[in-house]
Amino acid sequence: MEKRQFQTESKKLLDMMINSIYTHKEIFLRELISNASDAIDKRYFKSLTMPECGLNRDEYEILISADEENRILKISDNGCGMTAEELENNLGTIAKSGSFDFKSENSADNVDIIGQFGVGFYSAFMVAEKVTVVSKVYGAEKAYKWESEGVDGYTLEECEKDSVGTEITLHIKPDSEEEDYCEFLEQYSIQRLVKKYSDYIHYPIKMDFEVNKPVEGKEGETEKVIERRTLNSITPLWKKPAAEVTEEEYNNFYTSSFMDYEPPIKVMHYKQEGTVEYTALLYVPSHAPFDYYSKNYEKGLRLYSSGVMVMDRCDEMLPDYFSFVKGLIDSSDISLNISRETLQQDHQLRTIAKAVEKKIKSELQKLMETDREKYEKFYKAFGSQLKFGVYSDYGTHKELLQDLIMFTSSNEMKYTTLKEYVSRMPEAQKSIYYACGDTAEKALKLPQAAAVIAKGYEVLLLTEDVDEFTLKTMMTYEDKKFVNVSTDELDLATEEETKKLEKENKSGKKLLDFIKESVGGLNSVKFSNAIGDHPAALSSEGGMSIEMARVLSKMPDADGGLKASLVLEINSTHPITEKIKELFETDKEKCAKYCKLLYAQARLLSGLEIENAEEFSGLISELMV
Ligand code: ADP
Ligand code: MG
Numbered sequence: 366m367e368k369r370q371f372q373t374e375s376k377k378l379l380d381m382m383i384n385s386i387y388t389h390k391e392i393f394l395r396e397l398i399s400n401a402s403d404a405i406d407k408r409y410f411k412s413l414t415m416p417e418c419g420l421n422r423d424e425y426e427i428l429i430s431a432d433e434e435n436r437i438l439k440i441s442d443n444g445c446g447m448t449a450e451e452l453e454n455n456l457g458t459i460a461k462s463g464s465f466d467f468k469s470e471n472s473a474d475n476v477d478i479i480g481q482f483g484v485g486f487y488s489a490f491m492v493a494e495k496v497t498v499v500s501k502v503y504g505a506e507k508a509y510k511w512e513s514e515g516v517d518g519y520t521l522e523e524c525e526k527d528s529v530g531t532e533i534t535l536h537i538k539p540d541s542e543e544e545d546y547c548e549f550l551e552q553y554s555i556q557r558l559v560k561k562y563s564d565y566i567h568y569p570i571k572m573d574f575e576v577n578k579p580v581e582g583k584e585g586e587t588e589k590v591i592e593r594r595t596l597n598s599i600t601p602l603w604k605k606p607a608a609e610v611t612e613e614e615y616n617n618f619y620t621s622s623f624m625d626y627e628p629p630i631k632v633m634h635y636k637q638e639g640t641v642e643y644t645a646l647l648y649v650p651s652h653a654p655f656d657y658y659s660k661n662y663e664k665g666l667r668l669y670s671s672g673v674m675v676m677d678r679c680d681e682m683l684p685d686y687f688s689f690v691k692g693l694i695d696s697s698d699i700s701l702n703i704s705r706e707t708l709q710q711d712h713q714l715r716t717i718a719k720a721v722e723k724k725i726k727s728e729l730q731k732l733m734e735t736d737r738e739k740y741e742k743f744y745k746a747f748g749s750q751l752k753f754g755v756y757s758d759y760g761t762h763k764e765l766l767q768d769l770i771m772f773t774s775s776n777e778m779k780y781t782t783l784k785e786y787v788s789r790m791p792e793a794q795k796s797i798y799y800a801c802g803d804t805a806e807k808a809l810k811l812p813q814a815a816a817v818i819a820k821g822y823e824v825l826l827l828t829e830d831v832d833e834f835t836l837k838t839m840m841t842y843e844d845k846k847f848v849n850v851s852t853d854e855l856d857l858a859t860e861e862e863t864k865k866l867e868k869e870n871k872s873g874k875k876l877l878d879f880i881k882e883s884v885g886g887l888n889s890v891k892f893s894n895a896i897g898d899h900p901a902a903l904s905s906e907g908g909m910s911i912e913m914a915r916v917l918s919k920m921p922d923a924d925g926g927l928k929a930s931l932v933l934e935i936n937s938t939h940p941i942t943e944k945i946k947e948l949f950e951t952d953k954e955k956c957a958k959y960c961k962l963l964y965a966q967a968r969l970l971s972g973l974e975i976e977n978a979e980e981f982s983g984l985i986s987e988l989m990v
Contacts, residue, residue: 380515383515394549394559409425424443426569426570430572431555433551436537437550438555441530441531446500447509492546494514498533498534499534500532559596574591575592610634630743632646645693651742663678670696681718683721685750687726749831767842774826778809778826796846800851805826808826813902815899851904852906853932889932899939900941902971903934909929933963
């Protein structure tokens with residue numbers, strides 16, 4: 366028989382498919398099932414105006430049969446079928462995609478046909494050494510058989526077929542050292558693949574199973590019978606109206622689809638209409654996955670194109686700060702043949718991603734306002750990620766995220782949002798104060814924090830590495846500056862107090878210089894009235910706080926050059942100050958030792974280690990004996 370040649374582009378594509386090293390060879394089944402489903406759509410659509418060519422709605426089906434012994438997999442449908450010419454055009458030529466033509470001819474919006482490019486069918490050659498397509502259209506006498514073993518070309522001839530539709534026969538490749546194809550012949554793995562990729566195709570996908578059934582009337586005896594089972598769920602959960610889905614259904618779908626054993630803390634299910642249309646089913650987990658804060662965690666949403674899964678995890682759909690969200694997007698605007706390469710340029714996808722981001726934000730906001738307890742649970746699991754989101758990309762997303770973040774506050778030691786904090790600020794308070802420590806309790810006990818609280822102001826207690834960087838990135842909230850209480854930015858003194866201190870610092874300059882000299886490593890030493898009852902405390906000057914320097918020095922690429930400019934603040938009203946002044950006149954050596962001890966105390970209060978523990982211990986013992 367005459368061998369016909371594939372069109373050049375098709376040949377290239379075919380060659381690619383045959384020699385594919387694509388790891389997801391299994392998607393061929395999804396492609397063929399989608400084509401079958403498209404074909405049924407077409408027949409169904411035509412029958413709306415030409416009833417005689419259609420079937421009853423419930424008669425449409427896709428049938429799969431596998432013959433392991435002969436390595437044959439068949440996929441048949443009772444869709445529109447193809448004429449000889451269509452077989453030639455649709456399967457011999459990629460440029461001419463049948464469903465693409467159909468779509469532009471019938472611009473009616475109700476034709477829901479997947480796939481705009483004709484690469485799908487050839488994926489069969491990833492797993493088959495020979496593909497046979499037998500097809501018949503309504504009203505034709507004859508059926509036609511198209512057959513190909515690859516790039517050499519294909520044959521087309523007349524044949525017999527009883528019913529309208531298409532039957533595709535794959536002669537599955539032999540198993541080799543590198544590759545096993547037999548799984549595509551095993552009933553249970555076929556069932557798994559259908560579930561995975563085509564669960565929500567809206568026609569039944571059926572397969573015959575051989576099962577052992579008890580023989581009626583004969584106790585204990587079984588017989589082999591063939592049972593035709595439907596493999597797919599048909600109506601996707603997310604395509605049902607939200608009001609008809611129970612919480613249990615949502616949760617079951619979540620735990621079975623997204624590898625979590627606990628139900629989610631929040632479900633978002635909605636349909637977006639407008640310039641881009643999509644349905645989203647999104648979940649916020651109730652706890653962070655074990656690898657969430659590691660490099661191994663992979664974010665992303667599953668993509669469906671009209672019920673057909675096209676990508677398991679599309680990371681472009683989620684910004685990093687919402688990477689904890691799990692779920693799926695289904696849209697007829699997503700192409701069935703979308704690939705990782707074309708993803709970035711895909712305008713539709715970007716628009717959807719933007720809309721999804723907005724939705725997640727507003728839903729989290731709503732959760733915060735309506736169910737604080739749940740929100741706090743969520744925040745404990747994923748709050749760091751939100752704070753990191755504010756900080757990353759030079760603060761580009763701060764507007765979006767600033768009302769979702771919370772910090773523990775000195776006010777009842779509870780989580781507070783920035784909005785709440787500001788709403789409680791007394792009129793005289795100009796800035797938002799915060800203190801850093803390993804724990805909220807430790808931060809609360811910083812000498813400077815105590816002084817701010819004593820003034821009747823609230824202090825945010827920052828405990829995580831990212832916290833201060835987050836606030837530094839924001840710089841202000843509602844025009845209120847963030848002020849770290851242990852830096853020179855803290856300015857609570859009245860004009861009068863400031864003047865008095867300035868005078869004291871001036872007259873005590875010799876002593877202060879002496880202290881700076883004896884202690885070493887300090888940027889300056891000054892008298893202060895903002896450290897409560899403590900004799901001394903540490904603070905910093907310039908942009909780098911003690912906490913930031915501590916965090917940065919922990920970074921893997923820290924070069925040790927990142928240091929805070931330390932200031933030793935001495936409480937001018939504390940009795941120890943009198944003592945030091947006295948010693949400065951009478952016994953400089955002892956005075957120097959006392960200063961070192963004061964500095965050590967201040968370090969401890971700031972949550973820093975004592976630099977020279979041996980010296981410290983020696984000085985203390987000296988005092989005690
Ligand atoms: P696409 O589905 O994107 O159009 P494919 O390569 O998957 O591209 O299929 C090419 C064309 O072959 C389809 O557009 C369709 O016209 C035709 N076709 C494939 N499978 C079938 C089928 N089972 N029934 C009828 N037509 C089919
Ligand atoms: Mg297709």
